Amino acid sequence: MDRHIVFKCPQTGMNVQHRLGDEPADRTHVSVSCPACTRLHLIDRASGKLLGERRG
Structure with missing residues (x-):
């Protein structure tokens, strides 16, 4: 889904x-692929957070 x-x-x-x-x-x-900066970001599938982003 x-x-x-x-x-x-x-x-x-x-x-x-x-x-x-x-x-x-x-x-x-x-x-x-980020439309804001045109770079690639890695996203955690479970949380939806960026790789390295602190939870909060």
Whole structure:
């Protein structure tokens, strides 16, 4: 089941909305092409947080 997440781009500080699709269960992170900075970010599939982002 697809779900929408919102993350803050670490380069621009902008909030970015992205849809996470169904991925294979062996992958814990997915790469997301960021429309705010055009770079790739790694997103944790379970939490929707950026790799390295502190939980809070």
